[in-house]
Amino acid sequence: MYGANTSRRLGYKEIVMPRINKINHIAIAVADIDSALSFWRDALGLDVDHIEDVPSQKAVVAFLACGDSEVELVKPSAEDTGVAKFLAERGGGMHHLCFEVDDIDVMLVQLKNKGVRLINEAATQLPGRKMAFVHPKSTGGVLVELYQLTVQDPLLE
Numbered sequence: 001m002y003g004a005n006t007s008r009r010l011g012y013k014e015i016v017m018p019r020i021n022k023i024n025h026i027a028i029a030v031a032d033i034d035s036a037l038s039f040w041r042d043a044l045g046l047d048v049d050h051i052e053d054v055p056s057q058k059a060v061v062a063f064l065a066c067g068d069s070e071v072e073l074v075k076p077s078a079e080d081t082g083v084a085k086f087l088a089e090r091g092g093g094m095h096h097l098c099f100e101v102d103d104i105d106v107m108l109v110q111l112k113n114k115g116v117r118l119i120n121e122a123a124t125q126l127p128g129r130k131m132a133f134v135h136p137k138s139t140g141g142v143l144v145e146l147y148q149l150t151v152q153d154p155l156l157e
Helices: 033-043 082-090 104-113
Strands: 008-010 013-015 020-029 048-054 059-066 069-076 093-101 124-126 129-134 144-149
Touching: 020 082, 020 144, 033 048, 033 059, 033 069, 069 082, 082 093, 104 129, 104 144
Parallel strands: 020 069, 093 144
Antiparallel strands: 008 013, 020 093, 048 059, 059 069, 124 129, 129 144
């Protein structure tokens, strides 16, 4: 029996399955980063790695290191975003779970072939990373982000 992440040989062709490497981050939607930091940084003691404006996602994001993963505080910078809609409908809270994968393009094809509903059928390329989202209707209600570090990322060099 093959596991989900195994390579196997069928006839003469080897099929290499994409792999989930780790949970990269858990994203928390917030209305105000400074207010949120009073809990995540000041009360829990998580260190802020950096705060970044992400124009492609219309958000400001604070990254807090937590072991080999991060907590990501996401504040929308425009009202026409999924995070802004999430905040308006639900208030702050867990927005998405992000898995770091070894080959996002193959993972997206595999998921689509299995009938999984994707928000992004092709990964968005950003400096040092590629990302795409899986629709919560296919995951039992959890927005899932797939994330692949690319060679431009200094962590990979």
